[in-house]
Every structure is written in C-alpha cells, then in structure tokens.
Amino acid sequence: MSDVLLFTVSLAATVLGLLASWRFARSRGTASGLRGAAWSLVPLGFYLTGLTGFLASLALNPARWAGVAVLGLAGVLYVVSGVRLRSRAPEAGPRRVAPAERQGAAPAPRGGAALGDGMDDDMKEIEEILRRRGI
Missing domain, CATH: 4.10.860 (DNA Excision Repair, Uvrb; Chain A)
Known part of the structure; x- marks a missing residue:
C-alpha cells in the first residue's frame, strides 16, 4: 500500500x-x-x-505470518509455564512440632476454648482435621 x-x-x-x-x-x-x-x-x-x-x-507476506505465529507460541508457552509454576505444591519440609506435642500432651485449641464447648459436630470435625494438619 x-x-x-x-x-x-x-x-x-x-x-x-x-x-x-x-x-x-x-x-x-x-x-x-x-x-x-x-x-x-x-x-x-x-x-x-x-x-x-x-x-x-x-x-x-507468509514469512511475517510465520513470525507472528512463533511469537504467539512463545506467549502461550510463557503463560502455561507460569500457570504450572503456580500450581506446583510447595515441597513438604520438616514439620514443626510444638513443645506440647513433643511431650505427648494434646495442644490447646486456639482461642482458649476446649474442643466441643458449644460447637456442633461439623465444627468439631473441621477443628480436628485442622489440628491434625498443624494448622
């Protein structure tokens, strides 16, 4: 033109x-x-x-179209690599053990409330799972 x-x-x-x-x-x-x-x-x-x-x-110009295709492929690969890097789970290192757990005593629940004080069964189960995972 x-x-x-x-x-x-x-x-x-x-x-x-x-x-x-x-x-x-x-x-x-x-x-x-x-x-x-x-x-x-x-x-x-x-x-x-x-x-x-x-x-x-x-x-x-087919040569320029090929260049655009290569740049597009590079962009897609870059985005996919970023998604893959984010989705990788963090490597599990040694778990920290609280002093109370080292002695065999049950850890005190957060907030000072004992497990079961005014909580329904679902909340007890959730707190138990979180406690076992150290969260």
Missing part, C-alpha cells in the same frame, strides 16, 4: 474515533471519553511508528 493511503486511513480512523470519544464524554462521562480518545490515537500512533506499514505488508 502507498504511504499516502496508509496515512489517510490512519488519520481518518483517528478523527472518527476522537469524534465518537467526544460524544461518549458528553453522554457517559469524562472517563469514557478519555478512554475512547486513548484508543482513537492508536491508529495514528501505529502509522507514525511504522507499524501500519508492517501490518499492511503482513496481510500478503
């Missing part, structure tokens, strides 16, 4: 977007108008940085 045509299309998209943003600012508020203005300036920014020419040549 010619440079003049790319500039004209980019400028037209920017002007139309800014007009729509002004309308949104009047009807929906300043924040919506500012957000619309930001998005409206993107086509002109693409043209001025040369990205519009790249995107126009991308449509007919």
Whole structure:
C-alpha cells in the first residue's frame, strides 16, 4: 500500500474515533471519553511508528505470518509455564512440632476454648482435621 493511503486511513480512523470519544464524554462521562480518545490515537500512533506499514505488508507476506505465529507460541508457552509454576505444591519440609506435642500432651485449641464447648459436630470435625494438619 502507498504511504499516502496508509496515512489517510490512519488519520481518518483517528478523527472518527476522537469524534465518537467526544460524544461518549458528553453522554457517559469524562472517563469514557478519555478512554475512547486513548484508543482513537492508536491508529495514528501505529502509522507514525511504522507499524501500519508492517501490518499492511503482513496481510500478503507468509514469512511475517510465520513470525507472528512463533511469537504467539512463545506467549502461550510463557503463560502455561507460569500457570504450572503456580500450581506446583510447595515441597513438604520438616514439620514443626510444638513443645506440647513433643511431650505427648494434646495442644490447646486456639482461642482458649476446649474442643466441643458449644460447637456442633461439623465444627468439631473441621477443628480436628485442622489440628491434625498443624494448622
């Protein structure tokens, strides 16, 4: 595509977007108008940085499509690795033993209440599971 045509299309998209943003600012508020203005300036920014020419040549160039596919694959692999790293369980180290447990005595429940004082059976069971796991 010619440079003049790319500039004209980019400028037209920017002007139309800014007009729509002004309308949104009047009807929906300043924040919506500012957000619309930001998005409206993107086509002109693409043209001025040369990205519009790249995107126009991308449509007919298989080598550039391959590059975009490789970058997309790299992004997917990066995201998947982050998910996998977060989902790994922390390695179990040596468990800390409270002094009361070392002597064989039952640990005192949190809050000073004994197990069963005014609690229903479900709460007793939950507290017992948490106590066994050291939580």
